[in-house]
Amino acid sequence: MSSLISVSHVSKIYNTGEAETMALDDVSFNIEKGEFVAIMGPSGSGKSTLMHILGALDTPTSGTYILDGENVEKLTDDELAGIRNRKIGFVFQAFNLLPRTSALKNVTIPMMYAGIPKEKRLEIAEKYLKMVGLGDRMDHTTSQLSGGQQQRVAIARALSLNPSIILADEPTGNIASDQAEEVMAIFQKLNKEGHTIIMITHEPDIAEHAKRIIHIRDGKIVKDGNGHKQHLIA
Amino acid sequence: MEYKEIVEEAVRTLTINKLRTGLAMLGIIIGIGSVIALVSLGQGSQQSVSNQIESLGANLLTISPGSQQGGFIRGGAGSATTLTLDDANAIMSSSTVTDVSAVSPEYSRRAQVTAGSNNTNTSITGVEAIYASIHKVSVSEGQFISDNDNAKQAKVAVIGPTTASNLFNSNTDPVGQSIRIQGQAFKIIGVTVSKGGTGFGNADDVIYIPLSTAMNSLFGSVSVTSVVVQAKSSNVMNAAEDEVGYLLLDRHKISDPTQADFTIISQNDILSTVSSVTGTFTALLSGIAAISLIVGGIGIMNIMLVTVTERTREIGLRKALGAKKKDIIAQFLIESIILTFAGGVIGMMVGVAASFGISKVISLPFTIAISSIALAVGVSGAIGVIFGWYPAQKAANLQPIEALRYE
Numbered sequence: 001m002s003s004l005i006s007v008s009h010v011s012k013i014y015n016t017g018e019a020e021t022m023a024l025d026d027v028s029f030n031i032e033k034g035e036f037v038a039i040m041g042p043s044g045s046g047k048s049t050l051m052h053i054l055g056a057l058d059t060p061t062s063g064t065y066i067l068d069g070e071n072v073e074k075l076t077d078d079e080l081a082g083i084r085n086r087k088i089g090f091v092f093q094a095f096n097l098l099p100r101t102s103a104l105k106n107v108t109i110p111m112m113y114a115g116i117p118k119e120k121r122l123e124i125a126e127k128y129l130k131m132v133g134l135g136d137r138m139d140h141t142t143s144q145l146s147g148g149q150q151q152r153v154a155i156a157r158a159l160s161l162n163p164s165i166i167l168a169d170e171p172t173g174n175i176a177s178d179q180a181e182e183v184m185a186i187f188q189k190l191n192k193e194g195h196t197i198i199m200i201t202h203e204p205d206i207a208e209h210a211k212r213i214i215h216i217r218d219g220k221i222v223k224d225g226n227g228h229k230q231h232l233i234a
Numbered sequence: 235m236e237y238k239e240i241v242e243e244a245v246r247t248l249t250i251n252k253l254r255t256g257l258a259m260l261g262i263i264i265g266i267g268s269v270i271a272l273v274s275l276g277q278g279s280q281q282s283v284s285n286q287i288e289s290l291g292a293n294l295l296t297i298s299p300g301s302q303q304g305g306f307i308r309g310g311a312g313s314a315t316t317l318t319l320d321d322a323n324a325i326m327s328s329s330t331v332t333d334v335s336a337v338s339p340e341y342s343r344r345a346q347v348t349a350g351s352n353n354t355n356t357s358i359t360g361v362e363a364i365y366a367s368i369h370k371v372s373v374s375e376g377q378f379i380s381d382n383d384n385a386k387q388a389k390v391a392v393i394g395p396t397t398a399s400n401l402f403n404s405n406t407d408p409v410g411q412s413i414r415i416q417g418q419a420f421k422i423i424g425v426t427v428s429k430g431g432t433g434f435g436n437a438d439d440v441i442y443i444p445l446s447t448a449m450n451s452l453f454g455s456v457s458v459t460s461v462v463v464q465a466k467s468s469n470v471m472n473a474a475e476d477e478v479g480y481l482l483l484d485r486h487k488i489s490d491p492t493q494a495d496f497t498i499i500s501q502n503d504i505l506s507t508v509s510s511v512t513g514t515f516t517a518l519l520s521g522i523a524a525i526s527l528i529v530g531g532i533g534i535m536n537i538m539l540v541t542v543t544e545r546t547r548e549i550g551l552r553k554a555l556g557a558k559k560k561d562i563i564a565q566f567l568i569e570s571i572i573l574t575f576a577g578g579v580i581g582m583m584v585g586v587a588a589s590f591g592i593s594k595v596i597s598l599p600f601t602i603a604i605s606s607i608a609l610a611v612g613v614s615g616a617i618g619v620i621f622g623w624y625p626a627q628k629a630a631n632l633q634p635i636e637a638l639r640y641e
Contacts, residue, residue, distance in 0.1 A: 057554060057635050078558045085556020096551045096638065100250060113556040118239070157555075 002069070003030035004164060004196055005054070010063030012049050012219075023049040024060070025219035031165075031198065036191040038210035039200045046219040048169070051200045055090060055167045056083045068164040085113050089158025093170035095150040097142040103129060103153045104138040110161050128156035132186055148179025155186055159195075166190065168199040172206050184209045237568075244569040255573065258537040261530025262577030262617065263584060266610045268523035270585025271592070273606045276516025278589070278598040283508050285599070287501060289429055290437065291369040293465040295475055297321075297482070299457065300495040316486065316495040319449070322461045324485060331477040333470040338368045338462045341448045341455060347441060349401040349413040356397050357440050358415060360448025368464050371442075376409040376424030384444040387451055391415070392424040396439040415441065418452060471500055527613065530577070531621040538570050538625035549629050550637025562630040570622025571615055578614025582607055 012024040023046045031037055041047040052058035053065055056072050059080075065072045068087055075083065084090070089110075097106045107125035108118075116124070129138050132152040142150060151171060158166050168187070172180035188209060191197050199210060207213050215223035248255045299317040322339035325331055341360035346353060365371065366378045373392060383390050391413060393401070398408045408422050420443060429437040449455050465474035475498050482496055483489070542549070549562060586602055593600040 052635055055554070081553060081556050081558045084554060090554055092638070096547070096554075098548060098551070109552070110555045112239070113552075113558070113561060118236075 002066075004033045004035075004068055005031040005198075006064075006066040007054075008064050010053060010060040010065060012046075012053065012058070013061045022219050024053070026063070027216075027219070027221055028063075029214065029221060029224065031196065033196055034191070034194055036187070036197045036209075036211045037199070038207035038213045039198065039216060040202065040204070040207045040213055041216035042202060045217045047200050047202075047216050049219075050216065051167065051169050051198075054165075054198060055088055055169075056080045081113075085110055086161060087164040089161070089163040089166040091151065091154050091158050091166065091168035091171045093173040095142075095147070095154050095174070097150055097153055097157075099142050102139050102141055103134060103145065103156075106142070106153055107157045107160055110157060114161055124160055125156070128159045129153070131159075132156045146179065147175035148182055151175055151179075151183050152186065155183070155190075159190070165196045165198055168197065170201055171199060172201070172203070180206065237564075240564055240568050241572065244565065244572050247569060248572060254537065258534055258573055259577035259580065261533040262527070262574050262614055263530075263581040265523060265527030265530040266578045266581030266614055267585035267588060268526060269520055270582055270602075270606055270610050271589040272519040272523050273516060274585070274589035274600070274602050275592060275598065276512060276519065277601045277603060278593050280509055280512040280516070281599050281601060283512060284505055286430070287505055287508065289370060291462075291464065291501070293468050293471060294368065294501045295463045295465065295471070295478065296499050296501075297461040297463065297478065298459070298497050298499070300497055316457065317459075317461060318457050319445075321482060321485060322458065325461065325463060325478055325481060328477075328481050331474070331481055333466050333474040333477060334463050335466045336364050336368050336464040338362060338365045338464075339445060339458045340365065340460050340462060341445055341453065342459045343448075343453055345416050345452075347397075347401065347413055347415050349411065352401045354397065354400040356400075358448065358452070359440055359442050360445035360452075361442050362445050365442070368462060372427045373424040374427045375407075376422070378424055378426075379442055379444050384446045387446045388444055389418065389420045389447060389451070390423045390444065391420040392426060392442040393422055394426050394436075394438040394440040395428045396436060397441055398425050400439070413441075415443070416452060468502075471502060475500060527617065531574070531617040534570055534573055534617065535621035535625060537573075538566065538622055539628070541569070542566065542625045542629045545629075546632060546637045546640040549632050550634045550640065553632070553634040554638060559630040562632075563626045566626035566629050567619065567622045570625070571618030574614045574618035574621075575611070578611050578617075581614070582610050585610070 007030070008028045010024055010027045011022065014021040014023055025046075027050065039047050039050060049058070053060050054067075056067070056075075057080075059073050059075070063073070067083065070083065070087075072080070072083060097103075098109070104122065104125050107129060108121040111121040111124060126135075126138065129135060132155050134149060134152055134156070137145065137149065142153075145153065151174075155166075166187075171187075172183055175183065184206065187197055187199070191211075197210075199207075201207050211226065213223075213225060214221055297317065319339050322337050325334060326337045339362065343358055344355060345358045346355050347358075361379055362384055363379060363381045371378065374395070376392070378392055379390065382388075393408060393413075401413060402408050402411065408425055411422050413420050413422060426438070426440075426442075443452070445458075449458070463474065463478055465471045479491070479494070479498055483491060483494060486495055488494055552562065586607075589602070590600055592598075
């Protein structure tokens with residue numbers, strides 16, 4: 001059986017006028033269904049570029065990226081939007097909730113673009129908000145929620161269309177450490193329930209929550225091992 | 235994504251910043267409002283003018299003597315003495331003229347008039363009894379010039395209400411009073427009902443005297459200054475014009491119609507001339523108002539561009555979460571259409587209210603054409619599409635990564 005995610009020989013070159021920057025240099029790896037992977041690396045290592053490509057927000061300069069059986073690197077903007085909508089649940093560092101909008105409404109947005117009828121959307125949104133422990137705050141607007149609560153709304157939003165992968169970019173970067181533990185607990189619970197989670201972080205103790213850690217530096221994978229024991233696999 | 239929801243969302247977004255939304259709409263409100271008000275006032279004044287012309291009588295042809303040509307000097311139309319009372323009688327009695335129901339020969343000249351210590355300069359019009367029915371003149375007191383007055387060359391006069399107030403103070407009844415026209419004494423036998431005209435040629439500032447008196451005793455003329463002919467109906471105006479024209483050419487022994495020593499002007503000619511003048515004026519003013527609409531549209535575009543820039547992160551997020559280009563275009567385009575459409579509806583109400591108020595103040599008939607309302611609302615929606623298109627495209631083409639990073 002083929003992998004859920006198959007990245008092979010992916011390179012990304014940014015051309016900023018005179019200088020060419022090699023953000024990713026011939027990166028290959030697979031991720032299976034049900035994995036909890038942390039991608040670690042210092043700033044400038046290429047982990048954000050990798051996250052953009054995994055999230056179908058950007059396409060590689062060369063190489064192939066197959067997500068759940070679909071070749072992503074050849075798609076048009078609108079087709080990429082469809083992939084992001086159906087297959088990827090995003091959790092951002094800055095939460096990126098709509099301001100002046102209720103938690104409930106925020107969770108329904110991906111479902112709106114997927115064409116799910118309004119009543120059904122609200123029903124699903126309620127279910128996931130209860131799951132992340134915000135059943136009593138569904139009508140609160142973004143500014144009335146703490147950082148940890150906002151991130152939990154974002155997780156509910158990421159889950160709403162039951163995506164193939166949940167892609168979290170520094171999910172605890174903007175929240176207090178006790179709330180960060182709560183958020184990581186939710187990710188671990190989701191992973192136990194079978195969700196595939198890919199998390200980008202530069203904090204080792206956050207990365208420790210994952211089962212597998214991919215270290216990246218200067219656009220190349222330097223280490224790929226288990227979360228707790230850090231065995232070198234490749 | 236259903237359109238009802240996009241509309242609700244757009245209304246919600248627009249009500250967040252009420253001041254900005256209001257100011258953006260103001261341009262459209264002023265533009266649509268002024269177009270509606272100006273078109274309405276233009277139509278009102280056009281109607282007012284045609285009402286006034288029609289109040290002077292229906293289906294009328296006015297025959298004036300042609301200009302006098304002597305050497306190189308050409309006099310103004312009406313200065314010639316080629317039109318006579320016999321011409322008028324011939325029109326009435328001719329067997330070839332079948333579409334004419336009444337003929338009114340008239341002699342008109344301005345003269346100085348005194349009543350006691352008051353004096354005025356006004357139009358003295360010599361008329362026959364038929365004048366009253368052709369020109370829809372009625373008297374509020376006393377009576378009009380009769381055939382008997384003409385037969386006797388009576389020194390009697392019927393005066394207009396403006397003339398009455400010029401010559402007599404308000405508590406004097408003019409009827410029975412005596413006035414002097416060029417030194418000759420006339421007895422006032424009636425005062426006409428006001429027609430509401432103003433300025434030069436005011437139908438209320440006039441003195442009617444018997445035609446025979448005017449031509450023989452007062453001014454000593456053998457010719458009349460005009461003959462007014464009433465056609466039997468508005469449908470036979472052209473036929474009547476031809477019949478009268480050929481009869482007069484024949485009587486004046488002129489074979490080439492271009493050399494005619496008289497001119498015939500139909501009321502329709504005057505009406506269409508006046509209509510085209512007021513129409514041109516209305517079009518000109520509406521054109522200026524339309525420019526303000528374009529300026530309003532540019533204001534909408536400006537505000538939409540600011541909105542797109544401000545909401546770059548939101549757009550990035552929506553695209554990351556699966557919004558396609560058409561979703562983003564719909565969102566911003568509908569926002570700008572709602573802005574201009576709401577502005578158009580408010581502007582329409584302002585315009586109707588303004589034209590109602592102004593027409594009341596300057597006493598014009600108040601008219602609002604459904605077509606101009608439909609046009610204004612349609613145009614305001616179209617402005618939303620035209621000026622919202624570029625900002626919406628700009629939003630839809632944002633790259634999600636860059637938009638999400640935007641500070």
